[in-house]
Amino acid sequence: MSAPRILAIFLALALTTLPTQRAFPRSDDAVAQAAAQRVGPGLRRDLAADGLALGNPVFIRIFKHERVLEVWLRKRDRFVLFRSYAICTYSGALGPKQRQGDGQSPEGFYVVRAGQLNPHSQFHLAFNLGYPNAYDRALGRSGDFLMVHGNCVSIGCYAMGDAQIEQIYTLMAAALQSGQTGIDVHIFPFRFEKSPLADWQRQPWGSFWANLREGYDAFAHTGLPPTITVAKQRYQVRERAAAQTAAAP
Numbered sequence: 001m002s003a004p005r006i007l008a009i010f011l012a013l014a015l016t017t018l019p020t021q022r023a024f025p026r027s028d029d030a031v032a033q034a035a036a037q038r039v040g041p042g043l044r045r046d047l048a049a050d051g052l053a054l055g056n057p058v059f060i061r062i063f064k065h066e067r068v069l070e071v072w073l074r075k076r077d078r079f080v081l082f083r084s085y086a087i088c089t090y091s092g093a094l095g096p097k098q099r100q101g102d103g104q105s106p107e108g109f110y111v112v113r114a115g116q117l118n119p120h121s122q123f124h125l126a127f128n129l130g131y132p133n134a135y136d137r138a139l140g141r142s143g144d145f146l147m148v149h150g151n152c153v154s155i156g157c158y159a160m161g162d163a164q165i166e167q168i169y170t171l172m173a174a175a176l177q178s179g180q181t182g183i184d185v186h187i188f189p190f191r192f193e194k195s196p197l198a199d200w201q202r203q204p205w206g207s208f209w210a211n212l213r214e215g216y217d218a219f220a221h222t223g224l225p226p227t228i229t230v231a232k233q234r235y236q237v238r239e240r241a242a243a244q245t246a247a248a249p
Contacts, residue, residue: 032119032173035166043167051075052082055178058171059225062087062148062158064094064107065190069148069160071171077242078223085168088152088161094189094197095205097131097156100142105156106131107189107208109215109228109235111182117173124150124162125169129185134230148185184225192216211235 044054057074067087072079092104106129116128126149132141147157150165160168172183189205190196192213200209214237218226224240 029119032117032125032169035125036170036173039167039170043170047073047082050080050082052080054171055174057180058175058183059219060112060168060172060183060185061219062185062187063191064090064105064188065196069158069168071168073171073175079219079225080223082171083167085160085164088159088164089154090158091154091156096141096208097136097143097146098139098141100144102143103156105154105158105187106136106143106146107187107212108133108135109212110185110187112172112185113182114176117169117176118147118149119169121147121149123147123153123157123159125165126150126157127169127172129187135233135235138230138233184228186212186215186219186225188212188216 040054047053047056052073052075057079059072059074059079061070061072062068063070067090069085069087071082071085073082074080090105092102095104096107097104108131110129110131110133112127112130116130118126118128126147129146129148131143131146143156148165148168149157149159150162152159152161175183189209189212190200192209197203200206203209211234215226215228215235218237218239222239222242224242226240227238229236229238
């Protein structure tokens with residue numbers, strides 16, 4: 001038998017034995033789906049007890065000093081706190097990230113859209129914060145792949161541990177799949193009403209933190225994440241009316 005004929009037979013056999021895509025789902029989908037199956041029943045039960053549901057719009061706040069990540073869900077015309085998660089670890093000190101390699105975890109106002117979810121992270125599950133945002137770029141800041149993820153190691157990220165990131169990721173994925181266009185993530189150095197620094201306004205980052213406080217206060221006033229834009233190297237904060245969408249533009 002000629003060599004071309006042998007090659008043709010080999011290729012035909014190989015093609016007929018290849019598994020279909022249905023038999024082998026993508027590994028990234030499998031990780032996220034398996035996590036949702038593990039945590040979904042408990043989340044649905046606890047959400048229902050608070051008059052909430054999986055798929056409601058989500059808002060996230062992170063506090064560095066307190067090492068806490070809060071997940072808020074929209075209930076009628078405002079967001080309510082569903083659960084607080086202890087941050088396993090983050091890197092750097094109080095203050096924003098400025099450049100690639102400085103070891104700092106970001107502070108500021110970010111938006112996470114569907115394409116920023118990372119179900120095949122080396123740290124189990126993750127979502128990209130979107131650093132640098134428009135504000136960071138206006139100041140010439142650099143860096144990339146700043147995440148909130150599982151595990152308990154960090155170089156510029158917020159590590160939540162695997163069990164906690166499964167819940168957080170599942171809540172976010174459900175909200176985005178249900179129509180939320182982007183999830184606001186506000187990262188603060190501390191709770192301003194309980195600051196560890198009595199004179200934080202006079203600290204080197206005092207002006208930046210005062211700008212962040214405008215967003216902190218706007219949410220406290222309305223129960224809705226404010227609209228955030230950037231002009232003249234500052235965040236411009238505008239309170240959001242109840243009828244407006246929950247996601248920042």
